[in-house]
Amino acid sequence: MLPIVLHNYFRSSTSYRVRIALAMKGLSFTYVARHIRRGGNRMPDYLAMNPQGLVPTMVWPDGTVLGQSLAIIEFIDEMRPNPPLLPADPFGRARVRMLAQMIACDVHPVNNFRILDALRERFAADDAAVADWFGTWVKTTFEPLETILSSSAESGTFCHGDTPGLADICLVAQVVNNRRYDIDMSPYPVICGIVEECLKLSAFIDAHPTNQPDAE
């Protein structure tokens, strides 16, 4: 059987999400580095697989090619159900997807490289303006996320109960990204506690940006 192949970039938080999911499932994969600051994601062979030119792209052993990290992770979870990345009950699944989407739809997309680059190019945003932009959208979502996690009976050691899953994956990838922008995390003690627990786990450590072959 062919290996799973993951085209990705060490620093990309969407790549980090998928690496964690693969590691949690105990799935090994071939790591193909696509350096998004040097056009690795704009090469013709890559665009043929992923016309968006975004990382990550996963190629499953049967040749199935998928983009979009959350779609990839749910696919992995369906193909290899143990350990599950989503709860067994519909409300639990919805809550975990909601928490994941708070990060994946409301923080990451507005703070990724192409948006920050566009702010510099179109509006002459300087480093301070870019950092403030990044921090604003983290705060706008992390405040309500902290509220939900600290007030909900479903929260546990992790975002949902005492086993890590999809929401934790997205949360950790974002928090690791936040550190590059020196975001003050002190207003978010519950989030920080969950992230600390996650980062004790080998899947989160092995998949961490600093532990990848293309890390700089």
Next chain:
Amino acid sequence: MLPIVLHNYFRSSTSYRVRIALAMKGLSFTYVARHIRRGGNRMPDYLAMNPQGLVPTMVWPDGTVLGQSLAIIEFIDEMRPNPPLLPADPFGRARVRMLAQMIACDVHPVNNFRILDALRERFAADDAAVADWFGTWVKTTFEPLETILSSSAESGTFCHGDTPGLADICLVAQVVNNRRYDIDMSPYPVICGIVEECLKLSAFIDAHPTNQPDAE
């Protein structure tokens, strides 16, 4: 049994997504308008349900409260499986989620009101600059989306085969939004064909922004 309640705003494309899903399932609901340009989403009773202060929020008859449109729609799909909004096979589900997330993660979040407002406030972006920003991110995703839909054997009358589903829901809501910014849709004939088919269906028509009680 209590009714389903949807807190939403006629013009919000994430609200439109959930209204379509409810209509496709034949589920009636109580419509609560939250005017996001007049602070309806920042009122204390709303923030108590949805600390993000984003629309929509759905309250299920058992009292379950959910935010994030894609999480809501998958919950509805799990609670009322017919007609299904996702394909039966894992790859099909992944493909549909991928297409939906191309809109939900890469277009909508960077073009919603709060981001456009921030461009005006922080960078003194004028109407032309805002329109160009909006158009840029539509084009950046719609070009590869057109490529995928036009080259994939899985595409049919709709995004995936010949029954409408989650990807079509997100696509139509975005295209209706595009019209407010006079986006040239001529480069996307396959997308336009799918949207035209969707807009023949009563669920997409009934849920359309212009047909809501708070439409202006």
